[in-house]
Amino acid sequence: MRVITLEEHITFPELVEQLPQEAKDRHYLSKSPAIQRMVPKLADVDGERLRSMDENGITMQVLSVAGEGADLLNPSDGPAFAKRYNDAIAERIAPHPDRFKAFAHLPTTNPQAAADELERTVKNYGFCGALINGLTNDEFLDNEKYAPIFARAEQLDVPIYLHPGLPPKAVFDAYYTKLPKQAGPFLSIAGWGWHSETALHTLRLIVSGTLDKYPNLKLIIGHMGEMLPMMMVRSDKMFGVDHGGVNQRSIIQTLRDQVYITTSGLFTLPPLQVAIDTFGIDNIMFSIDYPFSTNEQGRQYLESMQLKPGDLEKISHGNADKLLKLV
Numbered sequence: 332m333r334v335i336t337l338e339e340h341i342t343f344p345e346l347v348e349q350l351p352q353e354a355k356d357r358h359y360l361s362k363s364p365a366i367q368r369m370v371p372k373l374a375d376v377d378g379e380r381l382r383s384m385d386e387n388g389i390t391m392q393v394l395s396v397a398g399e400g401a402d403l404l405n406p407s408d409g410p411a412f413a414k415r416y417n418d419a420i421a422e423r424i425a426p427h428p429d430r431f432k433a434f435a436h437l438p439t440t441n442p443q444a445a446a447d448e449l450e451r452t453v454k455n456y457g458f459c460g461a462l463i464n465g466l467t468n469d470e471f472l473d474n475e476k477y478a479p480i481f482a483r484a485e486q487l488d489v490p491i492y493l494h495p496g497l498p499p500k501a502v503f504d505a506y507y508t509k510l511p512k513q514a515g516p517f518l519s520i521a522g523w524g525w526h527s528e529t530a531l532h533t534l535r536l537i538v539s540g541t542l543d544k545y546p547n548l549k550l551i552i553g554h555m556g557e558m559l560p561m562m563m564v565r566s567d568k569m570f571g572v573d574h575g576g577v578n579q580r581s582i583i584q585t586l587r588d589q590v591y592i593t594t595s596g597l598f599t600l601p602p603l604q605v606a607i608d609t610f611g612i613d614n615i616m617f618s619i620d621y622p623f624s625t626n627e628q629g630r631q632y633l634e635s636m637q638l639k640p641g642d643l644e645k646i647s648h649g650n651a652d653k654l655l656k657l658v
Contacts, residue, residue: 332388332643332644332647332648333390333644333647333648333652334388334389334390334391334617334630334633334647334648335390335391335393335616335617335647335648335651335652335655335657336389336391336392336393336595336617336618336619336621336629337392337393337434337459337492337551337593337616337618337651337655338393338395338492338494338553338593338595338596338618338619338620339392339393339394339395339618339619339620339621340373340394340395340396340397340620340621340622340623341373341374341376341394341395341396341397341420342370342373342374342396342397342398342399343374343416343419343420344370344374346412346415346416346419347398347399349412349415350399350403350404350412351404354399354403354404355399355403357403358398358399358403358497363516366398369622369623372621372622373397373398373622376394376423376424376427376431377423377426377427380392380621380622381427381430383621383625383626383627384430384626386626387626387627387629387630388630389619389626389629389630390429390430390648391429391430391431391432391657392430392431392432392621393431393432393433393434393459393651393655394420394424394431394432394433394434395433395434395436395462395492395494396416396420396436396462396464397464400412400413400416400436400464401413401416401436401437401438401439401440402437402438402439402440402463402464402467402496404438404440405440406438406440406441406444407441409438409439409440409441409444410438410441410444410445410447410448412438413435413436413437413438413444413445413448414448414451416436417433417435417436417448417451417452417456417458420433420436421433421452421455421456421458432457432458432459432655432657433452433456433458433459434458434459434460434461434462434492435448435449435452435453435458435460435461435462436461436462437449437461437463437480439463439467439477439480440467440468442476442477442478442479442480443479445461445479445480446479446480446482446483447483449461449480449483449484449487449489450483450487453487453489458489459489459490459655459656459657460484460489460490460491460492460551460655461480461484461489461491461492462491462492462494463480463491463492463493463494464494464495464496465494465495465496465497465498465528465529465532466496466499466528466532469499469501471532471535471536472493472532472535472536472541473535473536473539473541478544481541481544481545481548482545484545484548485545485547485548488547489549489655490548490549490550490551490591490654490655491548491549491550491551492550492551492552492553493529493532493533493550493551493552494529494552494553495520495524495525495526495528495529495553495554495557496525496528497519497520498519498524498528502524503515503519506518506519506524507519507524521596521623525554525557526554526557526558527557527558529552529553529554529557530552530556530557530558530559530562533550533552533557533559533586533590534559534566534582536550537578537582537585537586538570538578538582540578540579542585542589543578543579543580543585546588546589548589549589549590549591549654550589550590550591551590551591551592551593551616551654552590552591552592552593553592553593553595553596553618553620554593554595554596554597554620555592555593555594555595555597555602555603555606556592556606556609556610557592559586559590559592559609560592560602560605560606560608560609560610561605561609563582563583563586563609564583564609566582567581567582567583570582583609586610587610587611587614590610590614591610591614591615591616591650591654592606592610592614592615592616593615593616593617593618594615594616594617594618594619594629594632594646595618595619595620595624596618596619596620596623596624598624598628598629598631598632599632600635600636600637603615603636607642612642612645612646613645613650614650615645615646615650616646616650616651616654617629617633617646617647617648617651633646633647
């Protein structure tokens with residue numbers, strides 16, 4: 332069976348080293364021993380990564396940059412750095428066109444340049460869209476300044492993958508400090524904070540009217556919908572009381588129209604069933620979150636799904652093939 336995964340990460344240390352120290356210091360997670368142990372796996376494309384894909388029946392990974400990047404740079408320096416990163420990705424995946432695709436790395440501190448870089452990578456390299464890691468300068472993407480990115484993605488008919496990022500310092504200090512040992516940092520990321528913030532980010536794009544402005548834009552969010560499958564009815568009900576006339580559609584309808592979710596990093600069946608019941612089978616795509624999760628975990632999970640063959644094919648590759656135009 333053809334298997335596509337699309338929240339699979341890379342980091343090229345030789346490019347990270349080009350960042351100024353101030354930018355690297357802002358990304359506190361990169362200093363953790365756990366992330367440092369991941370550096371060789373993140374830097375690898377066609378060595379252990381490809382062998383693991385072969386051993387676990389992964390047909391294709393869509394790669395995206397994790398960690399420090401152009402979003403930490405000022406509007407003048409970000410575009411050139413993003414271009415170097417995307418050129419390096421394109422060069423590394425070029426020998427394996429049937430095994431790897433990529434999401435563009437964008438200089439989001441310069442939204443117009445980010446839109447141009449998205450177009451360059453889509454047209455020149457066949458990239459599948461872009462992945463954006465959380466907030467930019469502590470700002471959500473519903474800020475009007477980021478409109479060029481959404482407008483260009485809609486024009487190019489490619490999705491934006493909205494991925495978690497590190498919380499702003501004020502949020503971290505208020506929510507995740509005064510806890511024992513490393514509980515605070517872990518709670519701020521994969522333990523809870525990443526997922527709630529990405530859900531909030533998605534809801535802001537809806538209730539601000541941003542997605543209504545770009546009705547053909549497609550968003551992707553990971554980790555089985557970042558809590559939204561469970562909460563979407565409640566959110567929709569609350570805004571149904573008085574949404575201020577901003578939105579043309581309900582929250583539920585907008586999510587089903589424009590948001591796709593991946594299974595990345597969640598390997599139990601109950602959340603999948605909730606996602607199917609809420610978002611629908613056509614909006615769900617298989618992903619693993621390599622190398623932070625293993626291909627072995629992901630493959631075992633895929634094989635455990637108790638779905639009709641046609642639905643399993645949609646999740647394993649069909650929905651991704653259609654959205655990303657892979658076939």
